[in-house]
Amino acid sequence: MELAYSVMSEATKIARDLGWCEDVPPGSYENFTIWSVITMQSKQSLAATPRGQTSSPGLKDSLRWITQAAALNAYGTYVGLGARLRSSWMIREDITWLLLATMPNSGSTAVSKLIQNSAAAVSLTPSGEGQWLVPAMSAPGRRWDPAHHPDYKRMRQIWLSRVPRLPSPSVVIEKSPPNLCRIDRIADALAPMERHVVCLTRDPFAVCASWFRRYSAAAVVRSWRPDFAGKMETQADHLRMLGRLYGEWAGHMLEARERASLTIRYECLTSNPQTLIDGLQQLFPVLSDVRVDATVSVKDYKDDTLRNMNAEQVARLNSHQIKLIAEGLADHSNNIESLGYSTQLDY
Helix, strand or coil: CHHHHHHHHHHHHHHHHCCCCCCCCCCCCHHHHHHHHHHHHHHHHHHCCCCCCCCCHHHHHHHHHHHHHHHHHHHHHHHHHHHHHCHHHCCCCCEEEEEEEECCCCCHHHHHHHHCCCCCEEECCCCCCHHHHCCCCCCCCCCCCCCCCCCHHHHHHHHHHCCCCCCCCEEEEECCHHHHHHHHHHHHHCCCCEEEEEEEECCHHHHHHHHHHHCCHHHHHHHHCHHHCCCCCCHHHHHHHHHHHHHHHHHHHHHHHHHCCEEEEHHHHHHCHHHHHHHHHHHCHHHCCCCCCCCECCCCCCCECCCCCHHHHHCCCCHHHHHHHHHHHHCCHHHHHHCCCCCCCCC
């Protein structure tokens, strides 16, 4: 019962983070009230679906994601309490860490799933994001704050508790996007275990187009940047601030590249996946069985081999929206150009 309530409590936080049930006031019955609203939304969605058709995939995905993330948060909380009792949660000599430094919607899910085709690859969570195991690391409004630091010792213990013992050495993939702003501290916290930082970058217009499609202005403020409150009142503000956000995070990426053992561009990855495979196999020889032609499933897209989707993402924007993103990017042109990209759309 206690664990169930903990999962429900974590789900409440995440549901609020997503902007669900904003009218529900905090209080003793907050968790149960929000879950009642979510249940009602599910029933209404199912009732409105014509017989023979499936209900909204967006709603199903959101419910599944909320439940999964809440359960992982609760798991991390309980493991953290008992971590001192397990020496194997302090160090493992049979694993190497692959820390993928990336912005959201930059292709990290595809990279992670491609690597997981190897028998030697393991992931901390179904999404590959260890942040959801550490509530302080996935906290809305703080996860992207470079000045916010969770308890890295506890993070290490919780993460190690999720790593299975395989017959031979393995590679653990961690790809939480917010960890981009604290990748040095995370890598240091995992010492003396072997670990490598791999940076993945992607064209700013494609990334911002994906953000604009998936994250409302309210969600950006609530989950990523509370300091943007009052600065994203219009669609124009929203688009400009997304461009500015990319530029700021590009600064974190430049810092991560100084630590990285390998840096790859999404555009190069999709045009020649073997480039990534070759680079990874030099760092992680046990990944020798990764197949470059493997199909991967990413978010709400069908299973497919790696392909460049930049043009498809940008095509969702009109010329005025592209101009507004470019205005935001211009505030950090040095960072963006240092990554090898332009503040003007060139395709």
